[in-house]
Amino acid sequence: MALLDIKGVTRRFGEFTAVDNVSLSVEAGEFFTLLGPSGCGKTTLLRMIAGFDLPDAGSVLLDGEDLAHRPPEARPVRTVFQSYALFPHMTVEGNVAFPLQMAKVPPRDRPQRIAAALEDVRLTGYDKRFPHELSGGQKQRVAVARALVTHPAVLLLDEPLAALDAKLREELQIELINLQKEVGIAFVYVTHDQTEALALSHRIAVMNHGRVEQLDVPSRIYGFPNSRFVADFIGQCNLYSGQVVARDGTIVAIDVPSLGPVRVATRSEPALGSSGTIALRPEQIRIAAGAPADAPGNHYRGTVADLLYMGDVTVYKVETSGGSRIEALLANSQGGGAKFFEVGDQVEMSWPVDAGHFIAG
Amino acid sequence: MVSGPPLAFLLVFFAAPTLIMVLASFRSPGEFGGLAPLVDASGRIDLNVDGYARLVTEPVFAQVFVKSAGYAALTTLVCLLLGYPLATLIARSAKKHRDLLLLLVILPFWSNFLIRIYAWMIILGPNAALARLVNRALAAFGADPVPLLFSAFAVLVCLVYVSLPFMVLPLYANLEKHDRTLLDAAQDLGANAWQRFWRITFPLSLPGVYAGAALVFIPALGVFAIPDILGGPDDTLIGNLIKQQFLETRDWPFGSVLSIVLTAAALALAGGATWVARRSGGASRA
């Protein structure tokens, strides 16, 4: 039995269905992420786990117990809010002591537990500070310490790093991974940032329009997206749709308008004439000035139409003779980090059949 | 749940008394003041519209209403003329000075109402410098001396005095939101200062003008302490009439009739001002 079970949960606001028949389970000790664009229902789902909102249908079970009749304060889950929601009239110590006080932990046991929680988030010595005297990152850590001090069964984190700048965010991501490993509490993490989700999670549920589109480990979410939405939302992706025109063992050819047949390896066995999409990551495309020496599964010629030089890599948008656009990414690996091609250059693009990923429909 | 106690309190001590007053306006006055029994000696329920009929048949009451409305209108006009420049100045002053300038407008509103009336008793008193100055000037032109105190003039000056903050605050709230680049644009298009005011600022400030007018006019309509203390025998307004009915002639039903008509007038004016302000507000946004 899983630690946290979401069973057929639906939540409607008037005509709008925010969460639509979602079922998933979170295991003990897992770092689980709800990922999706804003309005996909991830925060509503989190609020229903915390108890701030109730499902219209379905149930939320913790250790097999239905939480429907438990108000937020009676649920063994804690939330780290996006705004941190630190009590401005209390010190760091007061904030972290608050859940202990509410749980009626004897006053003599509190200092030691507060100290331990602050040590966990590396904030020892900050206990007498007020929230307005802390930096964004420090506030975030206090919020985590406050949520962890009573050792909840599940910690809910609602975009906890969204308000921080990129550099600090990366630092805190590593801290969160280590902290989660250390305390062993299941984390349910909500974010709209796909790189953050990929970096942190054991498993990711990608949500869209209130539904879970795909639930899997990060590498499979990235490498084997099961829908156009997931492929497009997670990282950059070339998406080519068309009809299945040939099948030879595990290799399928799809006739993509304005590009021609594209070959891809797949274990699914789509019928001839059915439609499908190939998802192809830009970094999997070989781009070169001359024709490839080997005989790759796919090979096209085109002209560089646009490019984005990013220092470490360059993104090339190449237009084929048929008018199709292919996005390819190439590390600027030559000395001096200069890009290899300029706009207007003729280039040859190729990729093996197992580079792309076939999505039926 | 949390709304229960305040709701209960106001239902009992505000809504119920108001309803009782409405009911009282249809009853008969008691022999020794107050109200006659609701069920009279013959077992008949005694409800009538005599009080309302009196309002129509005895023109003196209509005259008092008209006079009160006149005083209130004049007060509103003077407040507008005095308040507009003041509100404009505050709205145009530097942000750090605004709160102080605004506080200076609000403070007198928080000082005791009677003290503010009393101050004018002193200023307008027969021995005070102002009265002597005025009467010396009148004497120079061969006119008879006039009393300043206990006159319509005293009532109006004091009405303006106590009402001014209520005109300035909504006007300021409106003027403060004006986009100054509109005036620059108008100037750029060749409008002089006067044209800029009449064609841009004033039309845009109309919602504030209506709000301020309602806030000045309505309380001025129901005032009784000012004419009671500063007015002469001719300065009887609705408020004084109501006070007389309740505390002197003790004709409660008629006092209630007057109160209800006053309330109805106040609510109609407030509603009307809100409606007009919203319409003109919408027009100025469009």
Added chain:
Amino acid sequence: MRKSDPWLRASALVAYAFLYVPLAIVVVYSFNDSRLNAEWVGFTLDWYRKLAGDGAMIAAAGNSLVIGISASVVSTVLGTMAGVAMHRYRLRVLPLLILAPIAIPEILTGVSLLIFFVMLNVTLGLVSVAIAHITFCIGFVAIVVRARLAGMDETLTEAARDCGASPWNAFRYVTLPLIMPGVIAGALMAFTLSIDDFVITFFTAGAGTITLPLQIYSMIKISVTPEVNAVSTLLMLLTLVLIIAAARISPTLLRSTQESTS
């Protein structure tokens, strides 16, 4: 700066003078060694001394204080509840009942309560006046408290619940301390309004109970005397101190006074 500015400044100066000169005259003449409030004769504290020996005035001040304290305590509790209720729920009736006593002419509240109390055989006195004051003070407290709540981060209450606090504890330990400046400012406003009220008190006090404004009224109906200047000066000083204290405690006060008038 624009050309119209000197005119603007001059007329605004006239308006400010109009607002403050009368009050200044009251204060100045309270130190004037003359029975007539007509011209400056010399400095004296006689009128304050006379005030200190005026039994009726001191009794009236005592009544005002008792009414002011009880009215402000009750209206602060009820007004805070109303403010919280209006912030949390979309209510229809309560906001109407809260604002109506402020919006309609005072005399109407006074006379309707007079009928009400007499019909219920309630003896007019301290209690009836205090109740009357509470009816219009609740609104002012509620407006200030709601303004304060509107400026508060809603997730703080959720965070308190999340930390294991019951709704009551969340209010007690988080919401209430955070809106306290608004509550105190509201209480000070209510006290000031009660101490200063004349019209509603006039109708609900009955014959035996005299408050400070009623005492001033009966004195100035007879004649102008500098003793009234003295008591007025003290009363203005008290009001000024209370209002400035309230404004310092709650910067939203200024804005909410505006809100209540527009």
